Amino acid sequence: MVFSSLFFIFAFLPVTVILYYSSGKHLRNIVLLVASLFFYTWGEPAYVLLMCISIIINYYIATLFGRNDICNRKNKFYLIISLVFNLGCLAYFKYFGMIISTIASMGNWKLNGGTPALPIGISFYTFQSLSYVIDVYRGKTKPQKNLIIYALYITMFPQLVAGPIVNYGDIERQLADRRVNLKEFSFGIRRFLCGLAKKVLLANNIGVFWSNVKNMPGTEISMVMAWAGIIAFTLQIYFDFSGYSDMAIGLGKMFGFHFKENFQYPYISQSISEFWQRWHISLGSWFKEYVYIPLGGSRVGKWKLIRNLFIVWFLTGLWHGASWNFALWGLYFGTLIFIEKVVFRKSMMVWPKAIRHIYSLFFVVIGWVFFEFTNLTDIFCFLRLMFGIKVNSFADNQAIVELKSYIILYMVCIIAASPWPKKVSLYFRNTYSNFYRLAVNIYYCILLFFSTAYMVASTYNPFIYFRF
Secondary structure: OOOOHHHHHHHHHHHHHHHHHOOOOOHHHHHHHHHHHHHHHHOOOOOOOHHHHHHHHHHHHHHHOOOOOOOOOHHHHHHHHHHHHHHHHHHHHHHHHHHHHHHHHHHHOOOOOOOOOOOOOOOHHHHHHHHHHHHHHHHOOOOOOHHHHHHHHHOOOOOOOOOOEEEEEHHHHHHHHHOOOOHHHHEEEEEEEEHHHHHHHHHHHHHHHHHHHHHOOOOHOHHHHHHHHHHHHHHHHHHHHHHHHHHHHHHHHOOOOOOOOOOOHHHHHOOHHHHHHOHHHHHHHHHHHHOOOOOOOOOHHHHHHHHHHHHHHHHHHHHHOOHHHHHHHHHHHHHHHHHHHHOOHHHHHOOOOHHHHHHHHHHHHHHHHHHHOOOOHHHHHHHHOOOOOOOOOOHHHHHHHHHHHHHHHHHHHHHHHHOHHHHHHHHHHOHHHHHHHHHHHHHHHHHHHHHHHHHHHHOOOOOOOHHH
16 A cells, blocks of 8 residues: 555545544554554555564563563663564565575576565664663663554554654653644644655656666667656655655644754755655664664774765665665765775865755766666666767757656756755745635645545556565
8 A cells, every 4th residue: 555546545545544533542552453454454564573573572672671680781682683673584584585696696696585575664664673672772762661652653554665764762652642733733744745746746757768768779769868867766756755754744743743954955965865865764763872882983093984875875775675786876876985984084075066966966866777777788888878978969860859848847856856946935924924725725736636536547666665
């Protein structure tokens, strides 16, 4: 079940909201937990038991940390059990096939261990489970004694299958007691509709152009077409993933939860480091808190800094998928960030802002090539097309025709990916407050109408990050 589906919007969500608010406060967590389990079971009936087992094991281990009669050595032992279980499940379901195929290729052997189906959302709920157990082990938070509350933290459907990754400490109080007023509920609806429009009106449509380019034979792709295609994917993945995050944050608001922002206009960044402070913020924060800082962070010597950066970025890349192109993608960004921290640490600040912005966008767009193509041969073939190496033409008639048909959508996407719409909205809100309220209500009705019309006419189109 995806957020951008008619069943979710017009059946599952209204029923859940009605049951939730018609129940007493002491039953609302149970209603939300049951709804979340139904939501997950709808798409992953075979693996809901795995998630439930994970919940029970991590819940029980965290309660052991809370006992006064357990010494530090035992605490470490229980922490290791949690790490082995959580990372073991993730490694088996996500990376087993990759490991087997890599070993087979190294020895030119024929190995067929069978690749298990990847449970949806396992990367996200595993990281939430780990952060909870580690925080309890550190004494940063107290263990949750109520199994229902902990299970709700892990299974909450707004962020279960594609994030954002929510730390237990950020919503601990909200899990126990929360209130929603009409203003917050209406804000949640508007935020959800913004995310819905990003997904179905922008991401899906600009993604059609990228799909056309990606499926073309390399001999038919001109240099301009290659750049236009990968820029289309650059916009598609932003609106697809940030759209999901907007919907998750909006849904959370509707039920009284306040999730942190996961995107902050990443394509206005003026460095690669800034880009990753604005893109998938919850994942970057997780790796910083639970991997980078424990390794020593940046307060170490140059060689240890290199080690720390490359470990974090190798893992960040590999987290996105069981393919070596993702590891290469992570190391690519790790190398760029190391260069910024060590080589350009001071000189970058004197560059003109426009140059820094162009530099950042250029390398981010190049990075999406490594992300999108799983085959290394395809990656370097497409890069050659982008840089005019062994390409038939700079621009052909097909590229010109395609760009003309998509130019308006390109412009809308570029503007929508910037802070300008928000700035204009704030200006009108402060200047024409009465007219603004009416215009905003009409605007969101239009978004719902066109998004619904698109969903009626389209087929199943899951979010890109469902794969991870």
